[in-house]
Amino acid sequence: MNDPQERFTDLYDRHYRSVLGYALLRAERGVAEDAASETFLVAWRRLDAVPEPALPWLLGVARNLLAKQRDSRNRSQALVDRIAALTTTRDQVSWDIAEYVVDRQAALGALASLPERDLEAMALVTWHGLSPDEAATVMGCSTRTYNVRLHRARKRLDTALRVEPRAAQPYRGSVRRSLEET
Amino acid sequence: MPNPSRGPDREHQLNDRLFAHLRPEGLDEVVEEAYGRRRSADLARAFRTPPASPRRFAPPRSLPMSRRLSLLLVTGTATAGLAAAIVVPGLVSGASETGRPGTGALGAATTPSQSRPDPTAVAASPLDARSFLLAAAETAAREPATTGRYWYTRTRTISAIRAIPGAFEEKVQLLQKELEDKKTAAGGDAAAIAAAEKEFEDEVGRLKGRAAKSAGMPFSAATSDTSEVWRAREKGGINRNVTRPDAKVTFASPEDEAKWKAMGSPDLVEGARPRTNEDRMDRVLSIDNPGLTMRNVSLLPTGKDALKRRLRTMYEQGPASQGPNRSTFAVYLWQTGADLLTAPVTPGTRAALFRVLAEQPGITSKGRSADALGRTGVVLSTTAPGDESTQGDVEFRMIIDERTAELLQIEVRDRRPIALLSQAFEQTGWANRLGERPAG
Numbered sequence: 033m034n035d036p037q038e039r040f041t042d043l044y045d046r047h048y049r050s051v052l053g054y055a056l057l058r059a060e061r062g063v064a065e066d067a068a069s070e071t072f073l074v075a076w077r078r079l080d081a082v083p084e085p086a087l088p089w090l091l092g093v094a095r096n097l098l099a100k101q102r103d104s105r106n107r108s109q110a111l112v113d114r115i116a117a118l119t120t121t122r123d124q125v126s127w128d129i130a131e132y133v134v135d136r137q138a139a140l141g142a143l144a145s146l147p148e149r150d151l152e153a154m155a156l157v158t159w160h161g162l163s164p165d166e167a168a169t170v171m172g173c174s175t176r177t178y179n180v181r182l183h184r185a186r187k188r189l190d191t192a193l194r195v196e197p198r199a200a201q202p203y204r205g206s207v208r209r210s211l212e213e214t
Numbered sequence: 215m216p217n218p219s220r221g222p223d224r225e226h227q228l229n230d231r232l233f234a235h236l237r238p239e240g241l242d243e244v245v246e247e248a249y250g251r252r253r254s255a256d257l258a259r260a261f262r263t264p265p266a267s268p269r270r271f272a273p274p275r276s277l278p279m280s281r282r283l284s285l286l287l288v289t290g291t292a293t294a295g296l297a298a299a300i301v302v303p304g305l306v307s308g309a310s311e312t313g314r315p316g317t318g319a320l321g322a323a324t325t326p327s328q329s330r331p332d333p334t335a336v337a338a339s340p341l342d343a344r345s346f347l348l349a350a351a352e353t354a355a356r357e358p359a360t361t362g363r364y365w366y367t368r369t370r371t372i373s374a375i376r377a378i379p380g381a382f383e384e385k386v387q388l389l390q391k392e393l394e395d396k397k398t399a400a401g402g403d404a405a406a407i408a409a410a411e412k413e414f415e416d417e418v419g420r421l422k423g424r425a426a427k428s429a430g431m432p433f434s435a436a437t438s439d440t441s442e443v444w445r446a447r448e449k450g451g452i453n454r455n456v457t458r459p460d461a462k463v464t465f466a467s468p469e470d471e472a473k474w475k476a477m478g479s480p481d482l483v484e485g486a487r488p489r490t491n492e493d494r495m496d497r498v499l500s501i502d503n504p505g506l507t508m509r510n511v512s513l514l515p516t517g518k519d520a521l522k523r524r525l526r527t528m529y530e531q532g533p534a535s536q537g538p539n540r541s542t543f544a545v546y547l548w549q550t551g552a553d554l555l556t557a558p559v560t561p562g563t564r565a566a567l568f569r570v571l572a573e574q575p576g577i578t579s580k581g582r583s584a585d586a587l588g589r590t591g592v593v594l595s596t597t598a599p600g601d602e603s604t605q606g607d608v609e610f611r612m613i614i615d616e617r618t619a620e621l622l623q624i625e626v627r628d629r630r631p632i633a634l635l636s637q638a639f640e641q642t643g644w645a646n647r648l649g650e651r652p653a654g
Contacts, residue, residue: 037261037501037533044257045495049245056241065248069256076260118240126239132232139232158234186226193229 040076043086048072051090054160057111058098067097088166091156095170108151112144134193142192150185153178253496254505261504261533343579343594346614347572353619355565362644363451364444365508365558366652369639370586372438374632375463377431378480382421389417433473434466434631437483440640444648447508447558450494454648458488466631500553502534502546508558516562518569525550525570544576545598548610555621556642568619583613585623586638591615605629 051071055064071094075082083089119136127136134142143151156167168178393414400406439459446453463482465471474480499506505528515521525547529535534546541549547570554567571577571594580593591613600608611625625636643652 038498040260041257041498044253048249048253048256049242052245052248053241056244061244065252068248069252069259072256073260073263077263115236115238118238118244120238120240123238123240127235132228132235134232136236139236143233143236154230154233158230159237186229189229189233190226193232 036079040072040079043075043082043090044072047087047090050087050160051094054091055094055098057114057155057159058095058107060114063098067094070097085166087160088162088169091160091162091170092172095172107148108146109144111148111151112140115140115143139193142189145192146185146188149181150188153181153185154189157182257498257504258531258533262536343577344572346579346592346594346616347568347577349616350614350619351565351568351572353617354568355561357561357564357619359560360644361447361558362646362652363448364446364645364648364650366442366444366641366643366645367556367639368440368442368641368651369637370438370440372436372586372633372636372638374630374634375431375435375437375482376634377424378477378482380480385421386418389414389421432477433470435463435470435474435482436466436632437463444645445497445499445508446494449496449509452492452494452648453497455491456488457490459483499557500550502532502541502550503528503553504532506553506557511554511557512560512563514554514559514563516560516566518566518573521563521566522570522573542598544574544596545610547571547574548577548596548612552612552621552624556639558644564619580611582616585613586636587622587640589613589615589622589638591622600628604634608634 048068052064052068055067055071058064059067071090074093074097075086075090081089124136132139152171153167156162156170157164160167162170164178164182165175167182168175171178171181173181393410396410397407400410437460439457441455441457443456444452444454461483465474474482496507498504499508499511515524526543528550529543529546534541534549535543551567551571555564559567574596577594577596580595582590583593584590594612594614595609597607597609600606606629609625609627611623611627612621613623613625614620615622621639623636623638625633627633641652645652
C-alpha cells in the first residue's frame with residue numbers, strides 16, 4: 033500500500049458496504065448514500081488519521097454526519113419501518129426456521145419500543161460485528177459507558193420481547209429444524 | 215466476565231441472535247448495487263482533492279511525488295513501490311553504442327535537458343512520431359481480437375532509489391526523540407508542546423522534500439521487480455498478483471557503488487520476499503480512469519474521433535484534471551494510453567488510440583532503442599514541467615515495437631541519472647487459468 037490513492041481505494045473497497053449498511057439503517061436511501069460518500073471523502077482528506085482497523089472510525093464519521101440531519105419522527109420506529117421495507121419472504125422463512133419465541137413482526141415491534149441509543153448499542157455488536165471497544169469508538173463514549181448501555185439495551189429488549197403479544201405463527205410446526213444448536 | 219451458564223446471560227445470547235436475525239437480507243443487495251453504482255464517482259471525487267495532511271512517518275517509498283509519478287507506480291500491474299533492482303540493459307547498450315562506454319551504464323542515461331545529446335537513441339530517427347503512430351495504427355487494426363478468462367500481464371519494473379531507507383527512518387526517529395525530550399522539558403506548558411510538535415512536523419516535511427528530490431543522495435542506484443498479474447474478466451472472479459523483487463541493487467556506475475560501500479553499504483532493498491495477493495475486487499485498471507473495468511474496457515470506441523471525445527470526457531471528469539497536481543491532457547493521454555495499450559481493448563480501439571496519439575502535439579520520436587529486456591523499438595517522448603518532487607522537467611517515454619505495434623516499455627525521467635521509473639511489459643494476453651501464462 034505505497035500510494036495514498038491505492039490505500040484509499042482499498043479502504044473504499046473493503047468498507048463501503050459496511051458504511052452504507054450502517055447509514056441505511058439510520059436514514060433514507062438517498063441521504064444514506066450521500067452520507068457514505070461523504071464519509072469516504074472525509075477519510076481521504078484525513079487519510080493519515082484513519083486507524084487500523086478502520087471500520088469503527090468510518091462508522092463514527094458516518095454517525096456524526098447523520099446526526100446533523102434530524103428526523104422529526106421516532107427514530108426507532110423509522111428504523112423498524114426501513115427494516116420492514118427491505119424484508120423479503122426469504123427473511124421470513126429463515127426466521128420461522130429459527131423458531132424464536134416471538135414472530136418477526138412482534139420482534140420488530142419490540143425493537144420500535146426501544147430508545148434509539150439502545151438499538152444502536154446492539155446493532156454495532158450484532159449487525160456490524162464490532163467489539164465493545166470498537167463500538168464505543170463509533171458512539172464516541174468510553175468502553176465502560178458503552179458496556180453499561182449495551183447491558184441496559186439487552187434488558188430493555190428482553191422486557192419488550194416478553195410484553196409483545198405473540199402473533200400467529202404460520203410456519204411454526206411445519207419446520208422442525210432449529211438454529212438453536214448452531 | 216459473565217458466567218455463560220447463568221440464565222439471564224443465555225437469554226441475552228438468544229436475544230442477541232434474534233436481534234442479529236432481524237437485519238434483512240435485502241440490505242446486502244441494496245448496498246451491493248449502490249457500491250457498484252457510486253464507486254467510480256466517489257473515488258474520482260476524492261482524488262480531485264489532495265489528502266490534507268502529509269503522511270507523517272511515511273518511509274521513503276511513499277515520499278511525496280507528483281501525482282502523475284505516483285500514478286505510474288500503481289499503474290496496470292505495478293504495485294512496484296521504490297524497492298527491489300537491476301541494471302537497465304537497454305540503457306547500457308544504448309550508452310556504449312553511442313560511443314560513450316566509459317560513462318558507465320545508467321550514468322549515461324538521457325535526461326530531458328535540451329542541451330545534452332541523447333545517448334539512448336541508437337539511430338537517428340527514421341520516422342517522425344506521427345507517421346510512426348499512423349503505421350502502428352494500421353498494424354494494430356490487423357491483429358485478431360482475442361478473449362479468455364484472465365487478462366495476464368508480466369511487467370518488469372525498475373525504480374530509482376530516491377533515498378536510503380534506513381537513514382531516513384533514523385533521522386525521523388531522532389527527531390521524534392528530540393520531540394519527546396522537548397515535551398518532557400515543557401512540563402504542562404501547552405504552547406511549548408504545540409511549538410515543539412509544529413517544529414517536528416516541519417522538520418519531517420523538509421526531510422521528505424529532500425528525499426523526494428534525492429537531495430543528499432551520494433549515489434545513484436535502482437531496485438527492480440517482476441510482477442505477474444491475472445485479472446478475472448468476470449465480476450467477482452479471483453485476481454492474482456505475484457511480485458518477485460530482486461534482492462540485488464544496481465548502481466548507475468562503479469563510482470556509485472564505491473560511494474555506497476564507503477557509506478558502510480547501507481541496506482537499500484526492503485522486503486525482498488516474493489509476495490502473492492489474491493482478491494475478488496475490481497482493481498483499478500487505469501488510475502486516471504476509475505470508471506474503466508475489465509468488462510467495459512473492450513467497449514471503448516474504435517473510431518478516432520469518438521475515442522478522442524471519450525478520452526476528453528474521462529479526463530475532464532476524472533481525477534487527472536483536478537487538484538493542485540493535475541496533469542495536462544497530453545500527460546493524461548500518455549498515461550492512459552499506456553494503460554490501454556496493456557489492457558484488453560479491442561484491435562479497433564488500439565488502432566484508434568494510435569491515431570489519437572498521432573494528432574497529439576508535443577510527441578516526438580527519438581529513434582530506435584532497446585528496452586530493459588533488450589527488445590528494440592521506437593522511442594516516443596513527451597516532456598512536461600516537473601514539480602516540487604522532481605529535478606527539473608519530466609520526460610515520459612514509450613518504446614513501441616515497430617513490427618507488432620506492441621508497447622514494450624514506458625519510462626519516466628527527470629534530471630537524475632537513472633529513470634525514476636521504467637516498466638517493461640514482458641508479456642500481456644489472455645490466459646484461461648490462474649497461474650497459467652498465455653499461449654505463445
